[in-house]
Amino acid sequence: MSVRENILNAIATNQPTLVPLPVLNRTAVISYEDRYAQFKSVLESIGGKTELILNIEIVIEKIRSDKANDTFIIDTISAESIDTADTIALSAFELEKVERAYIKGTVAVAENGAVWVYESQMKNRLLPFICQHLVLVIDKNDIVATMHDAYDKINVGSEGFGAFIAGPSKTADIEQSLVIGAHGARSTTVYVVE
Template identity: 30%
Template sequence: MRGRNDILADIRANKPKFSAPAPDVPDYDDSYPSDVSGLQARFIGALEKMGGVWADPETGETLEATMRRALTDKLDANGIIASNVPEISGNRRVRAEDTPSSLHDIDVAVLRARFGIAETGSVCFTEAELAVNAVAYLAQHLVVLLDPGAIETNLHRAYRRDDYINARYTVFHTGPSATADIEGVLVHGAQGVRSLTIIPAR
């Protein structure tokens, strides 16, 4: 009886020898708006369907004030705000040398998304934005700054981006964590962040 290695060697030796280019996959986004405001509206619609919140700053309001207004019922005066963005100071920084277990007490993590996706209402983070990958999962609430001009139509476009391709680690967040039991009762924050708030910021 012939062994496994002999059979596999025969398969490799007799494999048809041809070279074919990969098929050209379309972007499937002909129906999407081409302007920033149209894509932003599409993004907000998808975000809200997934339980996320879009928080526009009011006239003259700082981004930190916008964040605190959006989290009025979620953040008390002593809450731990870990900010990885210069626009919002917070009271704690997440450093690359931090261990995931040291982030267990964070109430709010503030991050900047690399880009958003109108199709799903998702935001993209790489290791550069997260510093410690676990921060976007262990925090109670996630606040994300997103440039409306950096919203892609769909995942096909997102996968073509150089910053997505060249990152060592990439994750898409779509709304807060959620789960539903067999009776259809939806619970947010069961396995991850309890809320996701997006603040437009160029």
């Protein structure tokens, strides 16, 4: 018997016994009196911005203002947006020039400040990561306490791609220097529609 076979046999005979996954009492895990306040606190602590707005029309007005200023934006929210097929077909070289991307999220998570976005909401899976400034819009009723709750509300297998996005791009090196926007959006703003 070779050394390799000896090692593999030793591993096979020394496997731990399988234990069933624990059943969590999710009501006892984490809850927040004000999920929006917790979401805002966490998102802002990781470099993002949050604003509570009365209706989606406020975001639509910001989109119109950006377009009037000749800012290259991609709007996947309003009916005034460019054709979806055009956005999907844009190459990385064309998307690299996007100053601001407006995208509707599905669910937000209070415990970590993340927002789930399906590929169909992004229109192009590169968009939220290549734009300079990312603007996400979420309904206040779609803020949940934990990731467990978030996975209950989304269907990960329904589309080819989706992502939890929490704040702007960040990286830190061994000298403990935090750099925001190093390999993705330089800023993330989440508008929460009341």
